[in-house]
Amino acid sequence: MSGMDKSVGGAFGEREATRFAPSPTGEVHLGNARTALFNFLLARRSGGRFLLRIEDTDAERSREEHTTAVLEDLRWLGMEWDAGPDREDERGPYRQSQRSPLYARYFEVLEQQGAVYPCFCSPLELEVSRKAQLAAGRPPRYAGTCRNLSPEQRERRRSQGVAPTMRFRVPTGRRIEFLDFVHGAQSFLSDDIGDFVIRRADGSAAFFFSNAVDDACMGVTQVLRGEDHLTNTPRQLLILEALGLKTPSYGHISLIVGPDGAPLSKRHGATSVREYRERGYLPEAMANHLFRLGHSTAEHAFLTLDEMARAFDPAHLGRAPARFDEQQLNVWQKEAAHRLSADEARRWLSSVIPSELDERSVSAFIAAVLPNVVLPADAGPWIDIVFGGPLALQPAEEQLARNAGVEYFAAAANAAAQSGNDLAAIASAVKTATGKKGAELYMPLRVALTGRAHGPELAPLLKAMPPGKARERLARFA
Ligand code: GLU
16 A cells, blocks of 8 residues: 655745755765755746755754854855745744754654654664665665564663664655656565664654655655655654654655766765855856856856856756866856956955955956966966066076067067057057068067966956056066
8 A cells, every 4th residue: 555645846936945964973075055046046037935954953963153154055055945944933042052942842753653662772783784784786775673572671771771772664655656756667565664763762853754754844845855865754654644744745866976986975076155255256157167066058158147047957967977077166166256347356366366456456456367367376376477576487488588589578678668558659660670570570579578388368468467567577588
């Protein structure tokens, strides 16, 4: 028989309530950031609500600093939540560690139904049983050791001082079906699911329980989360069914992998939002890349979050692993950098711009280099080139400049002094003096002025240079 029915899942269109429910046990990983973004967009596209719930019932692993970082990272990415740990409403509190009274009430309901029982198995006993099952070629699940203990047996264990966990008694012979809005129809047999812990020995609610109860109590309509939770869903449906609570729809998105196809991890480089932020990546760039990871869209242009919300379509969430690609991120990053206002660009590049530089020089410098930098660090060397002392040229560049000749540079230095560093005026003077055109005309200028054969456009770079410096650099070859 099936108590779970096919109406579980699927429906979109109503005002949705979604949530991001991180466990504050580490930095916000790019995969989590994408989950947050998709839930945010899913809510916004229907004018619905986006909730932020901190899943911190595991006191040992949860840290306040990680909760703070979650809030910071989401805000940095431009997401706001309608309710969360710093914005409580009547369905809160939004930290699970503060919801124990609610869990106790629902727990009691299950206890009264006989749907839970105390389990006295030690971690070691559980591990031995797990290994034995694996060795026998069976998928490991709780063997049911404490399922049918008599009241006397339970009493005896308690009196020995063993604090039990509480397990949910999974009904036998059931088929649990639901429609995953990413993966389609799902079917599980309850007999494949071992009785699972819903309350830890220290009395705190365990993940399966608190997560499911909260989704129902907070009115969540769509649960969009990582594929690693797909097999948890039948357990959560069983809990909600036993409690008579409303079930949300579930959708599970594929994990993010690195360029080599392996799950994104430290060995691929930076994996957390904080690392990217600290390197100077811009939130709009990150959001544009995440938006396209496992979500196909006809929108190929750079989008704002509002535009993403309009373009987001849960029917276009993919099942194939999504590849995080820093090259692609850099394409969005360039675009995001080009879109910065003068003030934003100044803040973005502040770490590389010396504070003693005057206003005019800073503005001219930013205008010159902004089109060419992906990260603030890329602008660093150009500070020295534009404002620093004499340049040390590589032999090839030195030769290139020398080959242009003394007459060339005498004309250039003179025009620089007279024109206030106007490239057109300098080039025209050199052309008149030497008859050179094209690369022959411009390359020696570039090399003498910047020490490099490549870089940002020369005219704005020249404008940013102190007048005396440009003349001096050109005169060096005269
Ligand atoms: N706290 C869980 C996690 O971070 C939440 C999973 C879910 O979204 O339901 O993986």
